[in-house]
Amino acid sequence: MKRSGRLVLVSNRGPYRLSLTRGGVKAERTVGGLVTSLLPLMEKTGGIWIAWGDPAGRYALPVRHPRFELRHLPLTSEEVRLFYLGFSNNALWPLCHYFLGRVRYDRAEWEMYEQVNQRFAQAVLEEAGDEDAIWVHDYHLARVPLFLRRQRPKARILFFWHIPFPAVDVFRTLPWRRPILEGLLACDLLGFHIPEYARNFIETVEELLGARADGETVHYAGRATRVLARPIGIDFAAVDRVARSRRTEQRVQKLRETLGPGALIVGVERLDYTKGIIERLRGVEHLLDHEPEWRGRFSLIQIVTPSRLDVEAYRQKKREIDEIVGRINGRFSDGLWIPIRYLHRAFPSSELVAYYRTADIALVTPLRDGLNLVAKEYVAARIHEDGVLILSEFAGVAYQLPEALITNPYSAEEMAAALKQALQMPKPEQRRRMKAMRDRLRAEDIWWWAAEFLEGFER
């Protein structure tokens, strides 16, 4: 039965990997930025979440205290290969992250993207009533708004684009640029993280589609779409609460004892070439090479969560990381001290919070990143208001957190300089910066962000 006035959320990846057991359904959280922010939202507002997944069907989740419905849409292995690994991750992902050298455009992949987007749209049409707000997420599903609009001219459709939107001269390399842009312009409210992406988008549709922009409203094909830039938030209070818990406190003590007296630096990311892991390691190597007095005085814990290992580019990246970690540790370890501790696996989120709380410095230095939630989680976990965040100028979140140390990850020299500045930063300066960042992220959390869109949309 369709209930009216609820939220219908659509994304490629869902919040859980489900398996059927004799006792019922077993749900395991999936890892990624979109899910981190949207799961608390769905748990609070309720509604239905449509996403790729097995087995097909509708599930009430979380299993113990159901708050929303999850509808799983299974994809065949051919669809996964062409739509997900192909067009989404070999064309749109590198394109939007300015990695033109990695882009591969292939007609069969595009056609499958089109088809799978149609299937998602069909599932939405089956679930959504006229009064529902339909909120489509991310670059995998750019055509969905148009397919919905054709069937439901009056539907209320939002879209949020989680990755960067590149400059027009980059985006125009995409042979299917028109249908992607027209797909997006079929929604009523289109969200990006930061003004730069919204500007790029507006310039792109003006130039490539001849659309007309009037402030933040774009007019095209007899319709108007409002374009809004608001960086997605995290559940700040929840991270803060976990960071203050007794269990975390014990974990932090334990980590400190095990890791010894030097400064601790942490890095956490999915294995992805956009995240700049190699470049970061080069920055560390540069410091140890050029300023030997720092040897033995800090170590980097680098957590790399396995991701997209069915794509060759990602397997290749993993080999490169293994190699450079081995080289740096081989060159500088002195038997007792190891500069880099590299962990290639996923951790429970409470364990990540313990690392954030223990680490004097967080390195978040992607080559390009839509926003970056690890930076936000680090800040939220710093309950004593100290610690230093080093941010790449190419992470969207740098726009929201100018109090971080902002650096250029393409320069090992600049990264080493930022690291040194962080290692020497006096506590009062750490506090001044951290407090400003905490105040902002507490205010601009996931509830603020959702209200900006859902209420902005009602207006």
Ligand code: GDG
């Ligand atoms: C996309 C955009 C944008 C990581 N390892 C583990 C783990 N994580 C969690 C982190 C964080 C999330 O995954 C990663 O979020 P990011 O924002 O850093 O990056 P993407 O996955 O690339 O997200 C990004 C985001 O969407 C939201 O719009 O910010 O720019 O690329 O929450 O904590 N979580 C657990 N174990 C791990 O090992 N539990």
